[in-house]
Amino acid sequence: MNAPPVRLKTWLRLQREEVPLGTRADALCQVLRSCAEVRQAFYLSWQAHAGIYSHEGSGQQLPPGQGDPLEASDRQLFERLSAAGSLSLGAVRQLDCWLAGRLRRAAIRRGRVFDLALEANRPGLLLVELGEGVSQGWLAWVHELLDALLALSGELSRGSPLLGLDPQPSLLLDAEARPLELNAALLALLAERPLAELASFLPVNQRALVRACLQQRRAIEEVEASCGERILVWTFIPDPRENHVLARAREASAQVRAEREAAQARRLYRLITENTTDLISRHTPDGRFLDASPASWTLLGYWPEELRGRPVQELFHAQDLAQLVHTARDALAQDGYHTMSFRIRHRDGHYLWFETASRAIRETYTGDVVEVVSVSRDITARVQAEENRRRLAEVVSANTDLVLFLDAEGHITYLNPAARRGLRLDESQTMPQLAELFSAEELQRLHGEGRASAERCGVWSADARLQPPGGAPSLPVSLVLLAHQAAGGERYYSLVARDMRERELREAQQRRHQDELAHTARLVTLGELASGIAHEINQPLAAVVNYASASQRYLQALGQNPQAAERVAQGLERITEHANHASEVIRRLRAFLRKGQRRMQALDVAEVAREAVRLCAWEADARQVTILEQLSDNLPPVYADRVLLEQVLLNLLRNAIDANAEAHPGQDSEVELLARAEAGGLVIEVRDQGPGLGDAELEQVFTPFYTSKPEGLGLGLSMSRSIVEGFGGFLDGRRGEQGGLVMRCWLPVH
Numbered sequence: 001m002n003a004p005p006v007r008l009k010t011w012l013r014l015q016r017e018e019v020p021l022g023t024r025a026d027a028l029c030q031v032l033r034s035c036a037e038v039r040q041a042f043y044l045s046w047q048a049h050a051g052i053y054s055h056e057g058s059g060q061q062l063p064p065g066q067g068d069p070l071e072a073s074d075r076q077l078f079e080r081l082s083a084a085g086s087l088s089l090g091a092v093r094q095l096d097c098w099l100a101g102r103l104r105r106a107a108i109r110r111g112r113v114f115d116l117a118l119e120a121n122r123p124g125l126l127l128v129e130l131g132e133g134v135s136q137g138w139l140a141w142v143h144e145l146l147d148a149l150l151a152l153s154g155e156l157s158r159g160s161p162l163l164g165l166d167p168q169p170s171l172l173l174d175a176e177a178r179p180l181e182l183n184a185a186l187l188a189l190l191a192e193r194p195l196a197e198l199a200s201f202l203p204v205n206q207r208a209l210v211r212a213c214l215q216q217r218r219a220i221e222e223v224e225a226s227c228g229e230r231i232l233v234w235t236f237i238p239d240p241r242e243n244h245v246l247a248r249a250r251e252a253s254a255q256v257r258a259e260r261e262a263a264q265a266r267r268l269y270r271l272i273t274e275n276t277t278d279l280i281s282r283h284t285p286d287g288r289f290l291d292a293s294p295a296s297w298t299l300l301g302y303w304p305e306e307l308r309g310r311p312v313q314e315l316f317h318a319q320d321l322a323q324l325v326h327t328a329r330d331a332l333a334q335d336g337y338h339t340m341s342f343r344i345r346h347r348d349g350h351y352l353w354f355e356t357a358s359r360a361i362r363e364t365y366t367g368d369v370v371e372v373v374s375v376s377r378d379i380t381a382r383v384q385a386e387e388n389r390r391r392l393a394e395v396v397s398a399n400t401d402l403v404l405f406l407d408a409e410g411h412i413t414y415l416n417p418a419a420r421r422g423l424r425l426d427e428s429q430t431m432p433q434l435a436e437l438f439s440a441e442e443l444q445r446l447h448g449e450g451r452a453s454a455e456r457c458g459v460w461s462a463d464a465r466l467q468p469p470g471g472a473p474s475l476p477v478s479l480v481l482l483a484h485q486a487a488g489g490e491r492y493y494s495l496v497a498r499d500m501r502e503r504e505l506r507e508a509q510q511r512r513h514q515d516e517l518a519h520t521a522r523l524v525t526l527g528e529l530a531s532g533i534a535h536e537i538n539q540p541l542a543a544v545v546n547y548a549s550a551s552q553r554y555l556q557a558l559g560q561n562p563q564a565a566e567r568v569a570q571g572l573e574r575i576t577e578h579a580n581h582a583s584e585v586i587r588r589l590r591a592f593l594r595k596g597q598r599r600m601q602a603l604d605v606a607e608v609a610r611e612a613v614r615l616c617a618w619e620a621d622a623r624q625v626t627i628l629e630q631l632s633d634n635l636p637p638v639y640a641d642r643v644l645l646e647q648v649l650l651n652l653l654r655n656a657i658d659a660n661a662e663a664h665p666g667q668d669s670e671v672e673l674l675a676r677a678e679a680g681g682l683v684i685e686v687r688d689q690g691p692g693l694g695d696a697e698l699e700q701v702f703t704p705f706y707t708s709k710p711e712g713l714g715l716g717l718s719m720s721r722s723i724v725e726g727f728g729g730f731l732d733g734r735r736g737e738q739g740g741l742v743m744r745c746w747l748p749v750h
Contacts, residue, residue: 023184026057046123065101072098279376301347317343402497454483606631612649652686659690
């Protein structure tokens with residue numbers, strides 16, 4: 001592009017069309033500044049009333065002069081310039097005028113000022129600063145050219161004012177899209193930019209647009225062009241006669257950005273409405289659906305098209321309908337916003353809980369509600385969870401068990417009413433500390449083993465005693481510790497304590513009943529052993545009678561027989577021995593028949609087993625059964641009641657003797673009694689040589705009232721098992737490897 005001619009023609013058009021002086025001054029200065037020789041150009045008009053020259057246009061201005069502005073005067077310069085037509089800047093700087101001071105302050109030295117009137121009857125001057133090395137003679141030619149052009153523009157006919165007076169940036173393009181003339185608005189838009197940058201303001205396809213405009217003889221509108229942050233919208237208007245195109249632009253940066261933001265907002269809104277899980281809907285003031293987002297299908301089973309025109313009240317639950325409609329209508333009319341929770345019917349017939357936030361859209365002038373926009377969310381799960389929590393709270397509050405809530409540090413944060421009653425605390429009393437409720441050992445167990453198990457498995461249980469504050473009697477309780485995790489990750493615990501006083505009482509009663517039953521069984525056993533017991537007592541008594549009779553005879557012959565006294569002493573010794581034997585038998589029977597509470601103590605199993613063997617020894621002899629004892633003297637002690645353990649062993653031995661007698665009538669047989677340490681406990685086994693039992697009989701042999709003896713009650717083995725389990729052990733049976741039956745009793749070692 002040949003920049004100076006275009007700018008020069010633009011200035012001439014502006015001068016010919018008599019646009020405002022400032023616009024013409026700017027155009028002229030831009031023409032001069034586009035020349036490489038010119039550093040700066042200014043146009044100033046003469047202000048006769050003030051006597052100074054002042055700037056015209058919106059371009060760069062000279063700084064103020066030196067001295068008092070109220071005394072400023074350029075009259076000397078005006079007179080010299082009117083007479084000479086032009087002055088060098090050096091000459092101007094020597095004058096006593098206001099402009100001279102302005103030049104000195106701007107450090108402008110090389111150049112000239114010309115007497116140039118751009119408007120009739122309004123003198124003015126053109127100040128041109130030259131670059132370094134440029135000849136002053138070049139300016140004389142410029143002055144002559146400008147005077148000639150001004151004279152010529154006055155003789156030319158006035159052109160159309162559309163280009164010059166157009167407030168929008170405009171330019172005239174030839175058929176090749178080359179700029180011919182620019183109007184003042186476009187010059188102002190270009191400002192100090194070189195004319196070569198004009199292309200950046202035009203659409204990139206400007207040539208194609210110009211050709212299409214001329215060929216089709218129609219205007220092409222709304223063509224966007226971006227130049228940095230500025231957006232221009234161009235209209236190309238053809239002039240077929242001159243083969244030119246008038247290009248008009250309008251500033252559309254704010255409009256285009258607003259439209260783009262609006263389009264983006266619409267896309268975002270569409271994206272949200274099409275993908276959100278919430279239901280976004282529009283309604284008339286009386287509640288009819290105008291539109292709904294696709295979430296209506298997933299939430300309610302209806303497509304948006306099916307809901308349009310349908311009253312939303314048809315979907316409300318009957319119990320919510322009346323109150324919701326009136327409350328929502330009043331709130332929207334008064335406040336313009338309303339939130340409500342209600343039940344709404346799904347297409348399948350079931351009801352869901354919805355939380356809906358509605359906003360009223362009002363008519364601009366009247367303020368009437370013309371539309372309602374709602375956002376609805378399915379809160380069924382939340383409502384059910386809240387209902388479950390409410391019910392759970394009621395259950396905890398009404399629970400007869402003692403419920404304590406603990407934080408991560410082990411402090412009690414809540415006691416249910418049952419816990420307050422059990423601990424004898426009223427509502428006004430503060431929460432007690434765990435250390436006040438448990439012994440040191442149980443508290444350490446709760447914080448150690450209890451927490452570790454609850455963290456690992458979620459639950460831990462144990463038996464303990466709860467000590468209410470104030471010295472009240474302690475409560476036997478069954479503890480359950482539960483570990484929980486809050487939504488934020490914090491740990492907390494629930495401690496449920498069940499009052500076990502009734503169970504403790506029942507267990508004590510059960511033990512008493514079991515002891516009574518065991519005593520009755522011992523009486524029955526004693527009755528069954530009566531003949532053997534009588535034999536054991538009769539033998540020493542008969543011996544006592546015999547020795548007493550012999551001693552009497554020896555006493556009568558005391559004077560005649562020198563050995564009589566010695567015989568009497570021997571008899572008395574034998575009498576004492578057999579009397580003690582009878583007394584021992586009676587002692588054992590009395591101990592076996594003892595009645596009362598259990599006395600748990602450390603026992604030597606070998607000693608207890610031998611005592612049981614003595615009680616059934618006569619019965620074994622009578623049935624030709626030999627009891628082989630394999631009992632060590634260094635067995636670990638067990639913690640049990642002596643009489644009950646002896647009763648268990650006696651029952652097992654007598655069952656073995658009966659089994660041997662049944663399998664070997666009239667023949668010798670053996671029963672083995674063994675005791676040994678095993679697996680942290682002590683094992684006692686009774687092995688017989690009887691017929692044994694089948695699998696079905698082995699499963700039922702410990703069932704109460706089951707027996708294979710015609711005269712038996714079926715309580716011996718079931719009672720023996722209960723007694724052993726009460727000691728913390730177990731009793732079972734199995735078939736022997738060589739036949740018979742093996743009864744195995746395991747007891748924990750203390």
